[in-house]
Amino acid sequence: MSFSPQECSPPIASREAVTPLPQKRVSDAGRNAVKTSTGEIFEALFRRLEQRGIPYVILHGYDDFPERFGSDVDYAVHDADLPKIAPLLAGLARERGWVVAQTWQHELFAFYSVVIDPEAAENHLALDACSHFTKRRCLLLRDTVLLEGRRRHERGFFIPSPASEFIYLLAKCLGKGTPIADRLPQLRELWALDPAGAQQRFDGLFGETGRILEDWLRQPSPEWERLGATMRARTRYSPALLVAETARRLRRALRPGGAHIALLGPDGSGKTTLLQNLERLLAPCFSRQRVFKFRPDVFNRIEPGTEPRPHDRPPRSRIVSWAKILYYFADWWLGLFLCLLPERRRGALVVFDRDFDDIVIDQRRYLVQGVGTLAAVLRRFVPRADATFILDADPQAVHARKPELPVVELERQRQAFRTLAASDRRMRLVCADQPPDEVARVVCRDVIALLGEREERRSLPVAKRIFDVVLGASAIVILAPLLAVLALLVRVKLGTPVLFHQQRPGRYGRPFTIWKFRTMTDARDAAGRLLPDAERLTRFGKLLRSTSLDELPELLNVLRGEMSLVGPRPLLMQYLPLYSAEQRRRHDVLPGITGWAQINGRNAASWPRKFALDLWYVDHQSVWLDLKIMARTFWTVLRRDGINQPGRATGDPFRGEER
Helix, strand or coil: CCCCCCCCECCCCCCCEEEECCCCCCCHHHHHHHHHHHHHHHHHHHHHHHHCCCCEEECCCCCCCCCCCCCCEEEEECHHHHHHHHHHHHHHHHHHCCEEEEEEEEECCEEEEEEECCCCCCCEEEEEEECCEEECCEEEECHHHHHCCCEECCCCCEECCHHHHHHHHHHHHHHHCCCCCCCHHHHHHHHHHCHHHHHHHHHHHHCCCCCCHHHHCCCCCCHHHHHHHHHHHHCECCHHHHHHHHHHHHHHHHCCCCEEEEEECCCCCCHHHHHHHHHHHCHHHCCEEEEEECCCCCCCCCCCCCCCCHHHCCCCCHHHHHHHHHHHHHHHHHHHHHHHHHHHHCCEEEEEECCCHHHHHCCHHHCCCCCHHHHHHHHHHCCCCCEEEEEECCHHHHHHHCCCCCHHHHHHHHHHHHHHHHCCCCEEEEECCCCHHHHHHHHHHHHHHHHHHHHHHHCCCHHHHHHHHHHHHHHHHHCHHHHHHHHHHHHHHHCCCCEEEEEEECHHHCEEEEEEECCECCCECCCCCECCHHHHECHHHHHHHHCCHHHCCHHHHHHCCCCEEECCCCCCHHHHHHCCCCHHHHHHCCCEEECCCCCCCHHHCCHHHHHHHHHHHHHHCCHHHHHHHHHHHHHHHHHCCCCCCCCCCCCCCCCCCCC
């Protein structure tokens, strides 16, 4: 995420503090709005699952939906449908102005997602989707068991059959190792609705136990612990699933769910209040908040009580000051591996109340002198925060709240912080003269946007990106002589510019600039208007189009990550408002130089068929399919099939009637 400075200024925190993030706290006045908007997202999600033909069940706790939600919504789909959930949820969030802030795979067949309103973080919905139900490397229940016999709840969504819900709650309780006594009343109720079905599910999970299910449910018994051990022994992962589980854990280590932010600014600018507000507002997105004062403090040298007036003490000598800065530098790097990375892997929000950058601005606070140049150099090699927020406040107001520093010094620091922010795209000036709630809302909104952009990057298939970069770079090197010859011919026959560029919608409809070889002249009529395409398209231009040689500069877009070698072709920006919700799904993947529609009719295909082919690719994309499409593309180009629609020099424009 890029942060640009804006007018407006920042506290220092406690020593290191660890606090669990609280549940959301919403005022009575805003409670109805939170319920309504969250409920709308909930209803829209499961309505869209039905529209897409994806069977699902909400596994438990559904009686109060959508008026009230617990910590999350647990639901199950078939294993083949599980990969479809993330793009569907992302599309729904974008339509409503929300953001998918977190998605992590907490079990081999389960994904936990948080979708949140960046403008009002109290509005959020946590969703836990699974196919097969697993716990502690045990495959307890398959998707068919969870979805078989599903029924529609009176409020419209689908819930499990009594037998399926019974065995799910029992397996969940024993899989987690939690006491079963609290669950027995609910289990007895579900058993009473379908005794035979519950017995069948029970036998399938535990095998022969020597007692019928009704006897097990009569009263809490130590035998339940033995039964749980039997269940885990019967459902241990196979070797293949153990390999997949190892890969999942590796992915989580490489893509941690936590985040690292820093707060800068003079004492009295409001950092302490901001920390408290962030702890509350960002609670849905993180497991907890971990606060550090200035540095990781690996050796626990920072005393719990902070010096109230550090600027009144004399600084250390220059030699000791240099040694101190080098010590801080080492502490930061040790802290990266011993504190920061472990906390981020646990899904924590790591917040630094001041960080290494602060030494560059205010040496006296750290009782050092003559280290400005050294600190400015070392700061470039210190582990950087994902985002740094500089609270920019009026020096007079800061001095009134905390008169430790004179106004002149506060003004100097303010200008220095602004200069620092302008030099780093990850820094953002936030006006601290606003009410504390508004400051927190601005920072919270930017953190959520940062998380959303991270999720979008992570949702790109790694194998496909490697495939694109390797083949795209190789193609540019191999085709360099051809590209040079084509550029020269375009220059001679069509003039300048050699390359045609235009804004097109990329992934999620975000605009990017596409590059192609020019194929038309700039011929105009007497009034200065461009002539129709058919009159400006030369024989040479037609040759470039029919052979698709005009598309070769798009390899640069591929290397830049704006396009893929294979994907739906990027259409025109003016088509975006004309798409139906289903047609808009073509933007769930990167656009491509070639695609499934290009080898199945190319430009001659009708708009409904193009969209159908593009959506089929979105639902079935893989590296092997990409290889197949690329191989068939060469044959299609050689045969010069489907260059244009009959009787037209270019394709018919999309008008939206084909929804």
